Amino acid sequence: MRSTIGAALMLACCGAWANMAAQGQRSQVAGIDVITDRTNVKDVVVIVGTLPAGDAMAESGSIAIPTLTGMMLDRGTESLDKFAISAQLENVGAEISFSVATQSVEIRAKCLKKDLPLVLGLIASELRKPALQPEEFDKAKQQFIGALQGSLQNTESRAEEAFGRAIFPEGHPNRPHPVADYLTAAKSATLDEVKAFHAKYYGPAHMMLVLVGDVPVAEAQAEIAKDFAGWSGGQDYIRPVKPAVARGPREVPVVLNDKPSVSVILGQATGLRYRDPGTLALRVGTAVLGRGFTGRLMGTVRDKEGLTYSISAGLAEDTIADGSWDISASFAPELLNKGVAATRRELDKWWRDGVTDTELAQHKQGIVGSYLVSLSTTGGLAAAVVTAVQRGYDLSWLDQYPEAVNALTRDEVNAAIKTHLDPKTMVLVEAGSLGAAGH
Amino acid sequence: MRPKVRMSTAIAACLMAAAGGSSVRASFAAAVAPGFSYVKSSGGIDEYRLDSNGLTVLLAPDHSAPVVTFQVTYQVGSRNEVTGTTGATHILEHLMFKGSEGYNDPKGNSVKQFLERVGGQFNANTSVDRTTYFATVGRENLEGYIAIEADRMRNLWLHEADRQSEMTVVRNEYERGKNDPDNVLLEAVTAAAYVALPYHHPTIGWKSDIEHVPIAKLHDFYDAFYWPNNATVSIIGDIEPAAALELVKKYYGVYPHSPQPIPPMYTEEPPQIGARRVVIKRPGELGTVVIAHKVPNGRDADQPALEMLDAILSSGKNARLYRALVDKGIALNAGSATDLHRDLSLHTVYAALAPGATHMQAEKALLAEIDRIKTGGVTAAEVARVKQQFIAADAYKRDGTAGVAGEINEWIAVGDWTLYISFPQKVEQVTPADVQRVAKKYFEEDQSTTGWFVPVQQAEKGS
Numbered sequence A: 001m002r003s004t005i006g007a008a009l010m011l012a013c014c015g016a017w018a019n020m021a022a023q024g025q026r027s028q029v030a031g032i033d034v035i036t037d038r039t040n041v042k043d044v045v046v047i048v049g050t051l052p053a054g055d056a057m058a059e060s061g062s063i064a065i066p067t068l069t070g071m072m073l074d075r076g077t078e079s080l081d082k083f084a085i086s087a088q089l090e091n092v093g094a095e096i097s098f099s100v101a102t103q104s105v106e107i108r109a110k111c112l113k114k115d116l117p118l119v120l121g122l123i124a125s126e127l128r129k130p131a132l133q134p135e136e137f138d139k140a141k142q143q144f145i146g147a148l149q150g151s152l153q154n155t156e157s158r159a160e161e162a163f164g165r166a167i168f169p170e171g172h173p174n175r176p177h178p179v180a181d182y183l184t185a186a187k188s189a190t191l192d193e194v195k196a197f198h199a200k201y202y203g204p205a206h207m208m209l210v211l212v213g214d215v216p217v218a219e220a221q222a223e224i225a226k227d228f229a230g231w232s233g234g235q236d237y238i239r240p241v242k243p244a245v246a247r248g249p250r251e252v253p254v255v256l257n258d259k260p261s262v263s264v265i266l267g268q269a270t271g272l273r274y275r276d277p278g279t280l281a282l283r284v285g286t287a288v289l290g291r292g293f294t295g296r297l298m299g300t301v302r303d304k305e306g307l308t309y310s311i312s313a314g315l316a317e318d319t320i321a322d323g324s325w326d327i328s329a330s331f332a333p334e335l336l337n338k339g340v341a342a343t344r345r346e347l348d349k350w351w352r353d354g355v356t357d358t359e360l361a362q363h364k365q366g367i368v369g370s371y372l373v374s375l376s377t378t379g380g381l382a383a384a385v386v387t388a389v390q391r392g393y394d395l396s397w398l399d400q401y402p403e404a405v406n407a408l409t410r411d412e413v414n415a416a417i418k419t420h421l422d423p424k425t426m427v428l429v430e431a432g433s434l435g436a437a438g439h
Numbered sequence B: 001m002r003p004k005v006r007m008s009t010a011i012a013a014c015l016m017a018a019a020g021g022s023s024v025r026a027s028f029a030a031a032v033a034p035g036f037s038y039v040k041s042s043g044g045i046d047e048y049r050l051d052s053n054g055l056t057v058l059l060a061p062d063h064s065a066p067v068v069t070f071q072v073t074y075q076v077g078s079r080n081e082v083t084g085t086t087g088a089t090h091i092l093e094h095l096m097f098k099g100s101e102g103y104n105d106p107k108g109n110s111v112k113q114f115l116e117r118v119g120g121q122f123n124a125n126t127s128v129d130r131t132t133y134f135a136t137v138g139r140e141n142l143e144g145y146i147a148i149e150a151d152r153m154r155n156l157w158l159h160e161a162d163r164q165s166e167m168t169v170v171r172n173e174y175e176r177g178k179n180d181p182d183n184v185l186l187e188a189v190t191a192a193a194y195v196a197l198p199y200h201h202p203t204i205g206w207k208s209d210i211e212h213v214p215i216a217k218l219h220d221f222y223d224a225f226y227w228p229n230n231a232t233v234s235i236i237g238d239i240e241p242a243a244a245l246e247l248v249k250k251y252y253g254v255y256p257h258s259p260q261p262i263p264p265m266y267t268e269e270p271p272q273i274g275a276r277r278v279v280i281k282r283p284g285e286l287g288t289v290v291i292a293h294k295v296p297n298g299r300d301a302d303q304p305a306l307e308m309l310d311a312i313l314s315s316g317k318n319a320r321l322y323r324a325l326v327d328k329g330i331a332l333n334a335g336s337a338t339d340l341h342r343d344l345s346l347h348t349v350y351a352a353l354a355p356g357a358t359h360m361q362a363e364k365a366l367l368a369e370i371d372r373i374k375t376g377g378v379t380a381a382e383v384a385r386v387k388q389q390f391i392a393a394d395a396y397k398r399d400g401t402a403g404v405a406g407e408i409n410e411w412i413a414v415g416d417w418t419l420y421i422s423f424p425q426k427v428e429q430v431t432p433a434d435v436q437r438v439a440k441k442y443f444e445e446d447q448s449t450t451g452w453f454v455p456v457q458q459a460e461k462g463s
Helices: A008-014 A015-020 A065-072 A082-090 A113-128 A134-151 A155-167 A179-188 A193-199 A217-227 A279-290 A296-304 A331-354 A358-375 A378-390 A397-407 A410-420 B026-031 B088-095 B111-117 B140-152 B160-178 B183-194 B206-213 B215-223 B242-254 B301-313 B322-327 B357-378 B380-396 B401-414 B419-427 B432-442
Strands: A002-005 A022-029 A031-037 A044-051 A095-100 A105-112 A208-213 A250-255 A262-269 A310-316 A323-333 A426-434 B005-009 B036-042 B045-050 B057-059 B067-074 B121-127 B131-139 B231-237 B276-283 B288-295 B331-339 B343-354 B448-456
Touching: A008 B131, A022 A217, A022 B242, A031 A217, A031 A378, A044 A378, A065 A095, A065 A134, A065 A193, A065 A250, A082 A113, A082 A193, A082 B380, A095 A113, A105 A113, A105 B380, A113 A217, A134 A179, A134 A193, A134 B331, A134 B343, A155 A179, A155 A250, A155 A262, A155 A323, A155 A426, A208 A378, A262 A331, A279 A296, A279 A323, A279 A331, A279 A358, A279 A397, A279 A410, A296 A310, A296 A323, A296 B160, A323 A331, A323 B160, A331 A410, A331 A426, A358 A378, A358 A397, A358 A410, A358 B111, A358 B121, A358 B131, A378 A397, A397 B401, B036 B419, B045 B242, B057 B401, B067 B140, B067 B401, B088 B121, B088 B131, B088 B160, B088 B215, B121 B401, B131 B140, B131 B401, B140 B231, B140 B242, B160 B183, B160 B206, B160 B343, B183 B276, B183 B288, B183 B343, B183 B448, B231 B242, B231 B401, B288 B357, B288 B432, B301 B322, B301 B331, B301 B343, B301 B357, B301 B380, B301 B419, B301 B432, B322 B331, B322 B343, B322 B357, B331 B357, B343 B357, B357 B432, B357 B448, B380 B419, B380 B432, B401 B419
Parallel strands: A031 A208, A250 A426, B057 B231, B276 B448
Antiparallel strands: A002 A022, A022 A031, A044 A105, A044 A208, A095 A105, A262 A323, A262 A426, A310 A323, B005 B121, B036 B045, B045 B057, B067 B131, B067 B231, B121 B131, B288 B343, B288 B448, B331 B343
8 A cells, every 4th residue: 555645635735735745655564564654854764663562451460461561672682681782772873662551562763774674673573582581570570660659649640540440441441550559460470471461462463663754665674574574473452342431420539648739630431432423523622622822721721810830621542442531730739629610611611602613713723734743753753653543544544634624514513522521420530639728 | 962951841841853954054145135144154054143133043944844943042041030030031931922012812813823823833941041932833834923923022011910810820830840759859959059050049930939029020021131132043944044034134123232231140159168968858659869060061171071971871771870770779760961051050860769779779879880980981882882872863853843943942042052063073072081081070079969859658548
């Protein structure tokens, strides 16, 4: 498959962008979905990849195992220890990193064009043949436990955890586990569990590699074919058949001591995936409420009333499974009640009356413009490609997206708001020093 | 590699990436842009001066994408504040979004309305040495942004009602920062390390000053520092130099040179005469250790060797601090960095304690690694590895315009934008002997400030 990323819409939208057209190529190489996209940058290649081996894949086993497995990837392979791997990268100024998200392991790398074979070879070795040595496993466990302990005091992550657990039912891939449970699981995790998880979930099936920049396409594909030859296995993402259902109104306090700012989340599960009808309309409508400095929330709760430094609204976690909608903000404890009341007031008004034609036109233009600017770097383009493909689109979506946004009508947007959201049943989470607010 | 200047961001963070160039070019635009004096070029960046008012202009054409990053850097930061006005620079930065005579919310053309409507990626931030406003936009929107940015240089609305509502916004920004014990520790270490220099106080200011600084003081600040001869405009991206200069002259050329000289900051830091220590105790889980030493200003000839030293200590798994602290289970992470300032800068090594590790254990390990460099030096292989990283970083800079602007901005603040080009080259000239020399010169115990964050366990409730 071959697609011209960026060209068609840019020509239709504004002539200035027509020069930005980049060539995207997509093919199966060694069982991996490989996408390459050449841009004007010289000598630089950015690699972004995904593999379905995230936290949600823990199933009934230890919930710490997916993250611990991901942490073991850069701690040595069957042929190189971690210092040798790092030295090879440092000697050419290249970078490789792995992180574990809800459903996927995310691979990120950056290198000079001349070093692409080295970097692809190391990524392949680290994914396929991690050493999984006991000594390194103990160190990974200690660092994971330390990081978890640190997050216990973070108001934002504690609010997100409480919100996710309040809106997603048991068994839903987007339902997070409590940090305390992760701590318990991490302490008792075994290397055998990591080896079993790696054997089951790491493989080319459903894996994606995106290479953007000064990419020598044929050479890169040949290198991937060589480095990943003979690899098999892998699992698909978890795609719940039945969407999550909100359980009704509730307020969830998370009390943390000595926190001068309270993190607040107000929202609900949507039951929507990104590609579902109505999701894009809801996203654009939500932009009117909570995007940037000109969204209604910033315009009122921050600019007019001075109640917060940061407040925004958006949809999340809907790439693979059905996701969530929320308003996130921070308030001083003594302004918390006033801030939440102001937030609810704006939410209710937006939900009840919808958006205006003027607001919709302005935010559509801003969303499209910002999207096009974001494609001007290799990192921005790579991220857009990965997200689009994970959402189930082909590369032509990158051109079609602005058209889809521009085609939305006010009636469609306001109907999506009314259909998919209900302020009366939303969950309110407050994390911080709540005693100071008189709670 | 970029200058590691600590800043207190004002209105959220933003972009990344880079662009640039490598060849030194002739002053093409100077010949076709009357009213400007060509000053110099370095690495594909040309410097001009607007003759009528002293505005400095940097141009870096990059036609790889139809976007442009425009930024204006004012040479005013928290270093220009005194007791009672700490945080004033940052509050003023916030008020710069409240509207100006020609561009404001009632007219529907304010900087926020314009830039969000055209999809610009924009922001502003304040550091110890400078205040910066910037946006990346499609090239067709460059003139619209310059017009707004120029108007608020001299025609800003500064209303008491806006100060009142924005004060609580800034105070919440301050409070959010205080949620993180490591930020509180770093603030305490910095305040102890600097006694006289205004780097002593945090860029966001002390809470009482944020709450009480009068609008008249902010007026004074604006009228003292927001002038063309105290500003540098940088335009990076899909531009034609002559046309870009014409736009700058059209919108900034209407202003005169400041009527009074820009107020100088003449305070000097007295010599430190002994080691200093601070301890922060708050609810938390794991401790942190920071050891700071004052080092010369960011333009100093010793800074490239300090940069090399930082990379050897903290870049990658072969870095000395990783091997000595992280790999040995003493720290979750450890690093070494230099905050490059216009005046005396601050070098820090730090360790975030691993479960079970003690503060003293981490402090001794950090000091042992510094002593190893002082007594045994570094290897040629370590130096060679860092040089390769700088070579690669130079190529990475070409990916996008906003990253270039961000780096140039920090060097403008330090006092010499050409270091954006020459600093990496100077790092590539550093020898192992240079690294050992600067370690011996600056990392004396009597010149240190050591900080511990000691977590205090307290019961929690709720989910």
